[in-house]
Amino acid sequence: MPHANMPSRQVVFATQGVTKVYRTGEMIIHALRGVDLELYAGELTVMLGASGSGKSTLLNILGGLDSATDGQVRYGDQDLASGSDRMLTAYRRDHVGFVFQFYNLISSLTARENVAIVTEISRNPMRPEDALELVGMSERLDHFPSQLSGGEQQRVAIARAIAKRPAVLLCDEPTGALDSRTGIKVLEAIAHVNRELHTTTAVITHNVVIAEMADRVVRLSDGRVSDVHVNAHRKSPAELSW
């Protein structure tokens, strides 16, 4: 399948020498050991890596959910590495949409309300119903998370992430908790959003197959970027299988 949308080369994210060290209990973990990376406007990047490779940590730092121990993280002309909590909150509110492996929907809110809780604090959101329609969830607006399957919950989570028309969409193992058929539906939703809204999208996964739907594939291992590969052809999620 030819590129539906050839990315321009405008740099959205640029990191230099990013490291992250944290302690869990008595262990000191070097999650990132100097990452240099650029992400471009409108492209869909898949970051591949085994468990412990540092991909989630990198995504969290890009999304302003976590701070780097050292190094530079730039979003446009903003420096995320030295950002205050207030600045990072504003950044997340205005620019970033997240999709988590375990959906993290708020169980006391319906699908529509889970999206609305984000659109309410956004500057130029779409209607929650429209966001849910984009991910094929128009039929289940008023269901609570406990009444939805895993795939449906994840699609609500994607709707929640894109409803504010974010500049970047960051997905952490979005299919990690799903079977392959459901996973593909979720990936279709992500690809659809990327294509229709030109949202710069980063998907992290350990599933090599998913890399085939990306414009670019970044491999991480042991806290470093080990390889960057440009796909000549982006596959449609429907063509994938695992």
Next chain:
Amino acid sequence: MRIIHRKLLRDLISLKGQVTAIAVVLAAGVMTLIIAVTTLDAISLTQDRFYGDYRFADVFVDLKRAPEGLAERLREIPGVDHVETRVSAPVRVEVPGYPDPIRGKLLSIPDGRQPTLNQLHLREGSLPEPGRDDQMLISEPFSEAHDLRPGDTLTAIIRGRLTTMTVSGVALSPEFVYQIGPADLLPDYERFGVLWMNRRALANAFGMDGAFNNAVISLQEEADAASVIDAVDALLTRYGGTGAHDRDDQASHQFLSMELDQLRVMAIFLPTLFLGVAAFLLNVLMGRIVRTQRQQVAVLKAFGYSNGDMAVHYGLLTGLIVLIGLVAGVGLGAWAADALAAVYMEYFRFPAISFRLQPQVLLLAVAVASGAAALGTFHAVRGAVSLPPAEAMRPPAPETFRQGWLERSRLGRFLDQPTRIIVRNLLRHRMKSGLSVLGVGLSGALLLVGSYQFGAVDDMLDKQYRLMHTMDVSLYFSEPTSAHAVAGLLHKPGVHFVEGFRSVPVRLANDGRDYRTTILGMDAEPQLRRLIDTRGQRQRLPREGLVLTDYLADYLGVRPGGTVRVEVMEGHRRTLEVALAATVSEPVGVSAYMERRALNNLMREGPAISGVWLLTDESRHAELYDALWDAPRIASIGLIGEAEAAIRDYIDDTVLVMMGVLLLLAGSITFAVAYNNARIAFAERARELATLRVLGYTRGEVGWILLGEIAALTLLAIPLGWLLGTGFALALSEAMSTELFRVPFVITPRTYAFGAAGVLVATALSVLLILRRLRGLDMVSALKTVE
């Protein structure tokens, strides 16, 4: 409505168990405040209104007889506003169909009109018609006790003559708010009544034409009561005045003041304790609820909600819970205070209760409750937002555990794995475990405070009536009588044993403090009225010198070896210094004692007695009363069994009702705390427990980990609760000791057992509720939930 507010409401509903528990804790604290303060306020406000509206006098004096013309001299005393002279007489009354002896106090009112001072509130009927000598007003409690209405008749024995009187009306007087007979400790509405007659008729009957034997005086606003009293005494001593006194020594006012003092202590002590504990628990519980929502906080932050947004969100959650607790606490508190005030009104007779909720009390409740809850929420929200969202969403890193002494010890080898989990969890979270133990311990302590008085009051009354007052009938003569009267009484039907006593009204003074009471002159080793020292041993009366109740000795600031100024208020009034020989420990009332002959010497009289105590055969009481009725010199007949029953009723109705309410509140708090602890423990462990189930542990084994932890915390909390409760109870019993009674500080093993049982039952109930959740634990979904 904003979606985040909708989340708030849904959270509130889904947390309903915990929300209710927290609201209950708060409501209980607020209720205590409202009950204690509002009851106090209602009674003192009602008292002020009654005193003001019905012109309660300021100075009171009894005398033998003075010509009416002297009233003018009294009015001329500087500072005196109004003077009302009266005739007052003791009277024996018979009500058709009532077997027991009844004492009455007859007071005159101006013919056909209200007096200027101590006016009467007419409940029913009217004042006696002018010129009538066969009509009387009767006090309301007396009329209720015998179901007497205007138009009914009763018989009064006035100066030995049976006279049939008609009830013209039923009244209340500010002078008899607390209607109590002479020498009684508590009201006995069946056997004592206050009666009012026209002045002329009463004076006629008692040979008081143109004279008076009682006066009440009101003072001008800035007058000095002491100098007026001195002037009144100077004027009336030669007319047999027994010493004027102010309201402080007026029986009804004195009792009312003591009760109000006691309520005042309770109004400070109990709300401080309950609200303090509630505030602490609120702080801990709110903190825990917010912490369980750590992950939701992280998600909302990930999507751009700020720390301030989160603080407002949880602030609102807290605010709503506080609101529920406050509304419940204020509503139930006002209702209970109203009911309790009504109980007090049974003993303190006012025309109407003035009941109000004071806004400053409400404000105080709101401030304490919101403050405590806000503090707890603030800490927890700050903790929840201080983590970067990514970290908050990650399952927390395995916590650092070490082998403790328990596992290294010999005992440790016998611990199975689940028990190890319990021990390590408790030791790892020392702060949290400590707070849980403290929370349950505090609520257990409240249980103890609420219940110890039941045992202690029994102990007090047993001491008073089983150990000290062993007579069953007491007789007072109308005048001091020769000790030979004892022999005559021994022959009355059913009398086994007679012991005479001398009773002299006095004012005791030392060091600028004084107290009106009576000195009781008794045999050196009285059989029917024993004296007990502080160690509970029987005490002999020394041959010379005074013996005081320790409470009175403390009040006067005198110790054995020192001297007390004794102002005799009977017969020839004299003032002398008497040595204090010893003190005795008595839980009820305050008295002074002397060996009878020493007291006779002090009075410069022969072996006189004022009355006798009898030990009788109860089955022959009717015969005995008939015989006593005919004895001319007997002014009053007191039944000790009735007195004991009356005091037990009184304490049951007032103190113990209040304590019962507190006990109920303490129970609710205990349950709320235990339930919340269990819920939170379950929420925190759900993932671990599900994992163990997946690994093949049975429900029972998994349940043990949860229950074992709760049980361990509870078992630690019980002794702590005992310790704290003992401290609270000691403080309460110190604060509540009054002239009327001093509840001894006795905590029986039963009380400790009760406190412990309360905590255990509350925990067991909570655990049962949690076990239902454990049964419903979905292994797979619990494992998927990211903490």
